[in-house]
Amino acid sequence: MIGSKIHCGCGERAVIKKTNRLSNDCADLYCECKNKECGHSFVVSLYYSHTLSPSAKATENLAVHLVRALSPQGRASLQQQLTLF
Template sequence: MSTNVTQQKSLSCCWNLLEGLKMRVIGLPCPHCEQSVRAIKSRTMSPMLKEITYRCQNEECGHVFVAGLEVLRTLSLSAQPNYAVKIPISQHARASALNQLSLNLQVA
């Protein structure tokens, strides 16, 4: 099986999963003609970064480009954290965690 076919099946699987969850897929338009684009392959660079190759759906434009999908900050702490991954914590999540830690949890 060719790499391209494997990548397409992988993307197809992900799209089907997202459709099943009724999640909205955030897209971006072609930076040149502003028409819709389609992801044609992706590459995981790290646990925090993925590169996605897009192709413009406008045949007259034909632009192909790479965009990045990056984890920027934590909004809600994980119940199963990977301590090897360092993700900045938002001010809101930090305040909430500190508030929970400061609660008096003495057993009566």
């Protein structure tokens, strides 16, 4: 959430007082409104929704696993095809 702003229902900005990380892609943010006259404290849930572009790491990992699963002939054939690029 670095750089993103949380707003209270009153329209004022809120500060994140505490982050309770539940997993790598899910966290509860404990927020407090900066408007002293409001004083609202609340929890915002932050969670992973869906992928727009897959992680390069995941794609690389997948490719390595696929190549490992190939037969020696399959690997040789792939190597030959890759030299064409």
